[in-house]
Amino acid sequence: MTTLLIAAIAFVGTHFLMSHPLRAPMVRLLGNFFFLGAYSAVSIVTLIWMIQAYNAVPPGEAAWAVGDPLWAVATVLMWFGSVLFVGSLLGNPAFPYVIAGEAGARGPKGVFAITRHPMMWGIALWGIVHILIAPRPANFVLNGAIIILALVGSALQDGKKKRLLGEAWRGWVARTSYFPFARGFAMPGATALIGGTLLWLLAMYGHRWFGIMGAGVFRWV
Structure with a gap:
């Protein structure tokens, strides 16, 4: 440890x-x-x-019991995280090749209307889900590191982008939110919904390749 x-x-x-x-x-x-x-x-x-x-x-003792209700919550969170992640791959102003000023002028669309850091929230939700369903000491450390890197890293990225891009990033920040849905409900868009759902299904099914059966919806199907 x-x-x-x-x-x-x-x-x-x-x-x-x-x-x-x-x-x-x-x-x-x-x-x-x-x-x-x-x-x-x-x-x-x-x-x-x-x-x-x-x-x-060694696995160690679980910090709490994990039953079907918690699995259901974790499964839905993982779906939402997958949708955010897939949606973040298109037109993300945080990427070097995307011009933040142009994105800010257009206004946030899709997952960026939910949060300006959809990729990092998708990764953080992955970590949260794995802590929820496997609340063991090693998981707290491994997934806690991933969550900290994603969410603290997002906040630090905002500060760095403001220094580097100035008004372009400030304009983007003014029209978006750090926390999901903090500026109201928004739809992620068809590409994110379809692609994220496919990734979610593949990831859950893929657990069996690592000897883990019945992850997510396949726990009940």
Whole structure:
């Protein structure tokens, strides 16, 4: 468990350091292309380390009982997270190649009318769901690290984008919300709904490839 904690801190900490205080000096030293390579390499290495440490921890006692009602809640949350994630892949102003000013001028559409960080909320919901249905010590650490990276990272990204993009990002922030549905109900759009539902079904079915039967709706089907 100690190794898992250290690995989780390294995984989250290196992401935050390389994304914020160390980004500018690393880009100056390595150039953008090699910085992205170094960032990816460190991220992959620390993720593999965290997963290996997680697999070495004995399961331990569950913190609460997990029955069908909790499974039902987790299944719905996972569907919503999948819809957000798929919707985030199209026209995301947080991506380098998307012009935030143009997105802000058009106004938020689809999942971006729900939250301006749909990808990170999708990932965070994945972590929350796995804690809900497997409330064991190692899961709290592994998935807690993923949740912190996603949600704290989103908030830090807002600050960085404001500094880098100025009014373009401020305009986007003014028309969107950090928390899902904080600015009212919005539909995610057909592409996100269909693609997210297909991803959700595939992921639940795919659990059996790892020896986990009956995940999500396949618990009852």
